Amino acid sequence: MNDNHPPSAWSSYSRTVFFAFAAIALALIAYEHRVHVLGILPWLLILACPLMHLFMHHGHGGHDHAGHGTGTNQHKTEEVDHV
Numbered sequence: 563m564n565d566n567h568p569p570s571a572w573s574s575y576s577r578t579v580f581f582a583f584a585a586i587a588l589a590l591i592a593y594e595h596r597v598h599v600l601g602i603l604p605w606l607l608i609l610a611c612p613l614m615h616l617f618m619h620h621g622h623g624g625h626d627h628a629g630h631g632t633g634t635n636q637h638k639t640e641e642v643d644h645v
């Protein structure tokens with residue numbers, strides 16, 4: 563069996579340098595454009611409201627449950643007859 567593998571194009575040193583460079587570049591871009599980023603935050607909050615409404619109501623099937631909140635999903639206990 564041949565265990566010789568071709569050398570990877572990305573050595574661990576190359577990956578480390580690339581990710582360090584990418585992190586520094588992203589930090590500088592975020593710092594230089596913070597006014598633009600902070601300017602869209604209120605709009606993102608407004609957009610988050612309908613998106614959360616759509617995605618959060620997916621789990622319980624909407625608002626048409628007849629027994630929602632009435633305790634109909636509680637576990638039934640067995641009644642024991644005492645003789």
